[in-house]
Amino acid sequence: MRQFLIKRTWHALLTLFVMSTVMFFMFRLLPGDPTATVISPALYPKAQEALKAQFGLDKPLFEQYLIYLRNLVLLDFGISFHTLRPVAGEIGNRLINTLVLILPSMIVAYAIGAFVGAMVAWKRGSKLEGALVLIATALQSTPVFWLGMLAILFFSIRLDLFPVGHIVSPGMFPEANLQMYLSLDFLHHLALPFMVNVAYQFCFPFLLMRSTMLSTIGEDYIELARMKGVPEKRILYHHAMRNSMLPLATTLPMILGWAVAGSVVIETVFSWPGLGLLMVEAVGRSDYPVVQAAFLLIAVLTVAGTLFADVLYGILDPRITYQ
Amino acid sequence: MTNQDQKSILSIENLDVDYRVDRQNVAALRDIELSISKGARVGLVGESGCGKSTLLKTIMGVLPGNAEIRTGKVALNGSDLLSMDTEERRKTRWADISMITQSALNALNPVHKIGAQIVEAIQAHSNQTTIQARAHAAKLFEMVGVPPGRLDDYPHQFSGGMRQRAVIAMALALQPEVILADEPTTALDVIVQDQIFERLFELQDQQGFALVLVTHDLALVVESCETMVVMYAGVIVEMGPTHQIARSPQHPYSAGLRYAIPDPTADREPISIPGSPPDLSVGTKGCRFAERCPLAIEKCVEQSPELKSTNNEGHKVRCHRSAEMPDHLEQFQHQAFWRNNAS
Numbered sequence: 001m002r003q004f005l006i007k008r009t010w011h012a013l014l015t016l017f018v019m020s021t022v023m024f025f026m027f028r029l030l031p032g033d034p035t036a037t038v039i040s041p042a043l044y045p046k047a048q049e050a051l052k053a054q055f056g057l058d059k060p061l062f063e064q065y066l067i068y069l070r071n072l073v074l075l076d077f078g079i080s081f082h083t084l085r086p087v088a089g090e091i092g093n094r095l096i097n098t099l100v101l102i103l104p105s106m107i108v109a110y111a112i113g114a115f116v117g118a119m120v121a122w123k124r125g126s127k128l129e130g131a132l133v134l135i136a137t138a139l140q141s142t143p144v145f146w147l148g149m150l151a152i153l154f155f156s157i158r159l160d161l162f163p164v165g166h167i168v169s170p171g172m173f174p175e176a177n178l179q180m181y182l183s184l185d186f187l188h189h190l191a192l193p194f195m196v197n198v199a200y201q202f203c204f205p206f207l208l209m210r211s212t213m214l215s216t217i218g219e220d221y222i223e224l225a226r227m228k229g230v231p232e233k234r235i236l237y238h239h240a241m242r243n244s245m246l247p248l249a250t251t252l253p254m255i256l257g258w259a260v261a262g263s264v265v266i267e268t269v270f271s272w273p274g275l276g277l278l279m280v281e282a283v284g285r286s287d288y289p290v291v292q293a294a295f296l297l298i299a300v301l302t303v304a305g306t307l308f309a310d311v312l313y314g315i316l317d318p319r320i321t322y323q
Numbered sequence: 324m325t326n327q328d329q330k331s332i333l334s335i336e337n338l339d340v341d342y343r344v345d346r347q348n349v350a351a352l353r354d355i356e357l358s359i360s361k362g363a364r365v366g367l368v369g370e371s372g373c374g375k376s377t378l379l380k381t382i383m384g385v386l387p388g389n390a391e392i393r394t395g396k397v398a399l400n401g402s403d404l405l406s407m408d409t410e411e412r413r414k415t416r417w418a419d420i421s422m423i424t425q426s427a428l429n430a431l432n433p434v435h436k437i438g439a440q441i442v443e444a445i446q447a448h449s450n451q452t453t454i455q456a457r458a459h460a461a462k463l464f465e466m467v468g469v470p471p472g473r474l475d476d477y478p479h480q481f482s483g484g485m486r487q488r489a490v491i492a493m494a495l496a497l498q499p500e501v502i503l504a505d506e507p508t509t510a511l512d513v514i515v516q517d518q519i520f521e522r523l524f525e526l527q528d529q530q531g532f533a534l535v536l537v538t539h540d541l542a543l544v545v546e547s548c549e550t551m552v553v554m555y556a557g558v559i560v561e562m563g564p565t566h567q568i569a570r571s572p573q574h575p576y577s578a579g580l581r582y583a584i585p586d587p588t589a590d591r592e593p594i595s596i597p598g599s600p601p602d603l604s605v606g607t608k609g610c611r612f613a614e615r616c617p618l619a620i621e622k623c624v625e626q627s628p629e630l631k632s633t634n635n636e637g638h639k640v641r642c643h644r645s646a647e648m649p650d651h652l653e654q655f656q657h658q659a660f661w662r663n664n665a666s
Contacts, residue, residue: 219429220424220426220429220430221429221430221431221432221433223385223430224422224424224430224431225432225443226385226416227383227384227385227416227417227421227422228416228417228421228443228444228447228493229413229414229415229416229417229418229444229447229448230443230444230447231413231447234443234447238435238443239432239435242434243432243433243434246434316434317433317434318433318434318477318479319433319434319477319479
């Protein structure tokens with residue numbers, strides 16, 4: 001187990017290294033001069049040179065790359081071209097905003113999806129099952145931005161129940177702090193994007209759990225448990241659901257990284273000042289340091305999630321051994 | 324008969340079970356009549372699809388959703404299992420009748436420790452603490468010949484033979500009066516098969532449970548069971564003392580099974596019964612074996628035979644021409660007779 005962890009961590013680091021290298025050169029290959037947005041062409045050439053030197057852009061590409069790598073190891077992500085403040089601070093705040101939206105909604109979506117999926121499979125053939133499968137399949141193939149816009153149109157504009165967007169009302173909290181995240185105003189803003197995300201993310205665990213359950217129910221060990229006189233509730237939880245959880249549990253951590261990346265769409269629709277919206281803004285401004293750091297963060301989340309899933313699967317399924 | 328009824332622990336009376344397949348009813352079991360005495364060892368033979376497993380599932384009460392018990396009674400110690408409510412039924416399972424399943428690997432939940440799965444069975448029927456139940460499980464392991472230290476292993480860590488022993492240990496857990504064994508050793512090699520049966524029969528002698536052994540292996544039944552039941556296409560075609568059926572089968576199908584086993588002492592080739600089992604759709608008439616039977620006559624196609632006693636030792640047969648069987652036994656040993664006369 002320990003050896004496996006060391007090996008897998010090593011693999012994960014290697015993946016991140018390759019990832020960051022590819023990212024570095026990819027951005028440099030993109031057309032357009034990023035400095036154009038920060039360094040006004042109206043400046044004296046000397047001043048332009050000085051500014052370029054400040055960002056380290058006067059050095060040869062390979063040297064820039066080495067500096068980039070050294071800074072990564074030191075967790076120094078540089079200075080935003082746009083705000084001229086350290087990237088780490090910029091991203092940190094936005095990441096928290098993303099996590100308070102994405103994490104709870106994913107947990108709720110998975111908990112409900114898995115439980116409801118298991119229950120409808122257990123009572124196979126009900127009308128509710130048919131209806132839910134239809135709804136989930138439809139929702140899953142709905143673009144989430146469209147779902148978000150419909151929700152805004154109906155709940156915010158038509159019914160005036162929720163604000164149209166943003167994380168808090170303008171001017172309420174000039175600084176993001178704990179008080180803000182605990183305020184009713186924040187929760188009021190959170191509600192709609194939260195529900196849209198739950199509705200969208202609910203489908204996958206629901207459908208997966210249902211189909212896994214349906215095949216688990218036919219297993220011999222379920223029949224044996226019944227023959228043993230084990231009470232039905234215990235068969236459901238201890239045997240059927242426990243075993244059906246396995247495929248779902250592996251997808252959960254990976255999907256977390258993926259969901260943070262996917263927050264781009266939902267945050268744009270709801271003007272939610274999270275990491276996703278920051279990325280959209282930063283790409284628009286050719287703000288390399290911010291974009292690089294944001295992409296890297298998502299890569300780290302995905303790689304870490306995968307590593308976690310591997311370990312989790314080993315704990316949940318004794319047949320998996322680490323070698 | 325009265326005498327036998329008193330000793331009888333499990334008795335089944337005119338049981339009919341249908342399966343609903345593609346909006347059509349299939350007669351899976353018809354007119355099953357069976358009485359298992361205390362401590363008896365009964366062999367149940369028949370080819371795949373003849374209803375053996377359906378019969379066991381009916382007794383255990385785990386028939387699939389598309390099955391329907393039309394009529395009949397399955398009585399354990401005189402009380403009818405089929406008319407019990409769910410909770411009463413749950414309590415009788417395993418405590419009174421347990422089962423050794425066909426595939427031990429699939430029957431054990433792969434994510435739970437084997438010991439825990441035995442403890443689960445014990446605790447479903449008693450107030451024993453986990454520690455008491457574990458101690459009991461350790462004793463069971465010793466009885467079937469698995470080191471008790473391996474209670475905390477997972478099923479995949481056991482060899483095939485050990486898994487089967489573990490499943491037997493589980494079946495013994497609550498000292499049931501009847502154990503149903505559904506082809507318990509099909510997945511194992513012959514040497515391990517022998518060891519397991521030897522241990523199982525020893526345990527039966529010690530504990531006195533009745534054992535219903537379902538198998539394709541006629542030789543095993545002839546060797547070890549005092550009573551045998553032959554099923555074909557959902558009905559019992561012949562039942563009685565094993566030595567009588569083995570020596571002189573009264574039903575052509577039993578004769579077919581009997582002579583399908585290679586016999587090294589006799590100078591003959593094993594025969595095979597031509598044709599395949601009939602369509603079981605509801606509403607067919609006549610003897611179900613008629614189309615494969617060399618002795619079939621008009622009457623066999625028209626009218627289904629009843630299960631009747633041939634003597635007072637409990638030998639019963641379902642055949643219009645059973646009285647003539649002794650005269651034809653010699654012919655039944657030759658493949659040509661089967662091929663030429665099957666209608």
